[in-house]
Amino acid sequence: MNLFRSEEHARRWDGFNPAMDHAIKPLAEWAEAFANPFFRERGRADYISWTRSDDGAAAFRALRSSLPVPADH
Amino acid sequence: MTDDGAPLELLDRGYAAIMRRVVATGTAPHFTELAAELGTPIEQARQLAHELVAITPGWMASDTDLFASFPPFNLQPTQYRVTVDGVGGWYAQCGLEATAIRWLVPGQTVRIEAPCLCCGEAIVVEMHDEEITTTEPAEIVGYTSDVIGGSADSRPFR
DSSP: OEEESSHHHHHHSTTOOGGGGGGOEEHHHHHHHTTSHHHHGGGOTTHHHHHTSHHHHHHHHHHHHHSOOOTTO | OOSSSSOHHHHHHHHHHHHHHHHHHSOOOOHHHHHHHHTOOHHHHHHHHHHHHHHTTOEESTTSSSEEEETTEESSOOSOEEEETTEEEEEESSTTGGGGGGGGSTTSEEEEEEEOTTTOOEEEEEEETTEEEEEESTTOEEEOSSOTTOOGGGGGGO
């Protein structure tokens, strides 16, 4: 889960996995995924309870649906 | 009480106590300090620490009770150096979690400096609340080589 100077740099990385080629995304797209309430709410005093609430569960489902999975899944 | 772990109220207080410390100092409390803050027996705080890193998800330094990663931060240095309003001392768990640090420091500027793993040349990102204000170079991408939220063993290596 790393940042690279460009798509080409990501593909040249020793740890590059071709099955996850589609996981190369512009920074802004990843930043949007990591703006999900699952991340925004971390400062709450009741964060763990919140993650188990309806709102937390809905945020987690939305997050999961936005994340890439391997091409062979 | 949760199914087979700590009471939910204790998980909440423990998580908040750890996060407060990490945000304020870049370091996590030892479980003995956590016990004192939460008013629990030391062994309960040690178990709570492990339960919380499994939930968050972070990880302990291998075969220890010492926090290594508590997302979005890392307690061991990573290549993702973080400054907040010009003050350093934090590291991001990974390049993607780095973009989520801003939610814990509202109204402040988060700057991430890192070497590109391909070439070692610099990457710089600055964020302020909703805005990404700096990306150097402009073509920065994020990438994960495996499923986010996958197996615990692979978390430090994606």
